[in-house]
Amino acid sequence: VADGNYAKELIVETVTEHGLPFISRFPHNANLKYLYTGEHSRRRGRKKKFDGKVDFSGLRHFNLVSETSNERVWTQVVWSVQWAREVRAVVIQQIGKKGQAIGYAVLFSTAVTMPAHEVIALYRSRFEIELIFRDAKQFLGSQDVQLRSQPGIEAHWNVVLLTLNLCRLEALRAAEGGQNLVFSLEDMKRRAYNALLAQVILSKLDLSARFEELEHLPSSPLNFGLKAA
Structure with a gap:
């Protein structure tokens, strides 16, 4: 899971090559196309693959997943022109007082079978990693290292994160299972x-x-x- 600034081809390819799905956010002008699912006409040439460009103001081929008084969630498997791959797109519309869409965000997952709400939950949890970086910097000295070799720096970071994990484990034990834990x-x-x-x-x-x-x-x-x- 990464912020939209990291949704770059090199990062996406690196993550997916390791067998992991990549979840992030598209810009509002993302170049996406609908996949053609109808019958193919009997003619020469390649079969039709796409069914037009995605227009986020219309969402004509998207499926409505859920709806509340202030939010609608739509999803569909589309084609990313930038990365030449299928992705699971999830559009979150913000709804105004009169029921009209006043804004939207477009999330995606390279795992096309991932449910829309799982994509949303994982993306919204991404900020928790910032708390780990904060604790590591402020209280465990992750940046207080004078080593210059890569193995040495990695060993220092491993010790810092190991200490942080042990502290969180101790806090979980003290909270007897983590209910209402404030770490x-x-x-x-x-x-x-x-x-x-x-x-x-x-x-x-x-x-x-x-x-x-x-x-x-x-x-x-x-x-x-x-x-x-």
Whole structure:
């Protein structure tokens, strides 16, 4: 899944060559054609392949998938002239107060059998990866590396992402399955610092055995400084 800026031929071909579907967004002026599905006339020459250019103001061959008071979803398998391949196109129309279309977005998937709502759900989830990059940069030092070799840089990034995955796993376990989970790496670092500070203080007072009691105190001292979700 990628933003529309990455919907380039090289990226699409690279992803699909690895056996993965590519999901992204078309511009409003995308050059798409309907595939001809009717009977072919008996004449010389190649059989008819296309049935006109896609006009997003009409959507004459698109199938309506769902409709709400503010959104309509249409889908159809079309031909992308740019990439010379079939794609699953999904048009999301924004509906005004009078029921007219006031705007639209065109998503696509190279997997033509993928349902329209799955395409929408996957595309809308793409922003979650930005949260991963943010945590890796701000709290785990993904950019704080002075290595110049590619293996060294990749090893550094692998360690950063491994640490992030372990933190998310710990948060899932603490949430007992992930229901209503609000993940914050900053809060996890703060809580770890509080735990370390508490251990140092208790060890100086010869009270290390009572560290486990901090988890159950009503004042929740280990959660001091955490942001309210």
